[in-house]
Amino acid sequence: MKILYIHQYFKTPSEPGGTRSYWIAQALLKRGHEVVMISSSNKFKDNKVSKKIDGIEVIYIKEEYNQNMSILRRLKSFVSFMLKSSSTALKQKDVDLVFATSTPLTVGFPALIMKWFKKIPYIFEVRDLWPEVPIQMGAMKNKFLRALAVKFEKTIYRNAQHVIALSPGMRDGVVKFIDKDKTSMIPNMSKVDQFFPRAKNEEFAEKIGLKSDTFKLVHFGALGLANGADSIIESAKLLKSDDTIEFVFIGGGSTEKQLKERCKEYGLTNVLFLGKFSMKETSEIVNICDVSMVSFKDIPILYTNSPNKLFDSLSAAKPIIVNSAGWTKELVEKEKCGFYVDPNKPVELVDKIKLLQQSPDLVAKMGVNSRILAEKVYDKEILCNKVVSVIEKYS
DSSP: OOOEEEEETOOTOOOOOOOOHHHHHHHHTTTTOOEEEEESSSSSSEEEEEEETTTTEEEEEEEOOTTTOOOOHHHHHHHHHHHHHHHHTOOOOOOEEEEEEEESSSGHHHHHHHHHEEEOOEEEESSSSHHHHHTTSOOOOOHHHHHHHHHHHHHHHHHHEEESSSSHHHHHTTTSSSSSGGGEEEEOOOOOTTTTTOOOOHHHHHHTTTOSSSEEEEEEEEOSSOOOTHHHHHHHHHTTTTTEEEEEEOOTTTTHHHHHHHHHTTTSSSEEOOOOOOOOHHHHHHHHEEEEEEEOOOOOGGGOOOOOOHHHHHTTOOOOEEEOOOOHHHHHHHTTEEOOOOOOOOHHHHHHHHHHTTOHHHHHHHHHHHHHHHHHHHHHHHHHHHHHHHHHHHH
């Protein structure tokens, strides 16, 4: 079966960013399917470039996007890719099925076009509940645009053969518009062979400026508005005089500059922003650290998130501190692999950090629980096969 896979932000393990689509594509190839990926990039001079990457035919459409863009520029990027990818998709021959994965929601448009004009069915994967996320975050205030976006969302779901949601809350958002039988919940994945416990790479730690004798907390991934990492900075402020604790940020985004300025304003020396790294280097840094933090703004729609960093932290055998009062809170508490803290009460994070710092046996036990969960429930091999099974059902 030839599968046309549409993902605006497709990443390989050698690049910073989420790699879910890469692993799903690899699982499809192993089952004998052909995969053509349509994505975007601004690293090539030509408007369109085709590359064969580990068996995947990747068509890169030139389109700039980064988290520092204004809302208007982001919207322009989404619409531009939507139109260019639709044109590119229509030129593909002998396609049996389209698999489109958000965000943004506009990646569903080329899938719709392929169904309407070529009668090719599609499966849609929901990574965030758009447009509800930008609506609740205040980025979509125009009532007409809101109504139009919701109608577009409903149209995408109802025309899909099946919808895969990445969390229980996302699935609940989808079944407002379609029958539950047409949906599956397949969360993000633990990459147990990429993130795993091992001896700390002290040489690498020294190279990137990490101290050898501190209790380290790591936040890795995006630093956008939705992540609400300012609450972590407020906790770091409360620990300003404690030189035994370090806060480590890997990644970047639209709030990074603001966070750095706040650290400077507070005179903090216990917070490090290391920048972006490949998956291999990120894994090394996470392994060096003691505890992982998963942060989001306290907005109800964000409780439905299925963050990559959570599952990679499970795989890395780390205790996890979450501040989102949704299914991730239930997960870490039920499985005894971490804690929930209120993002509006920085002292709660401080208290949990001190508890873990003083309880190495608890850190070790939670780490073991995390790794077991990663291996038995969230391993990418298990979950990729679930996605492939859904895809093959409609072949």
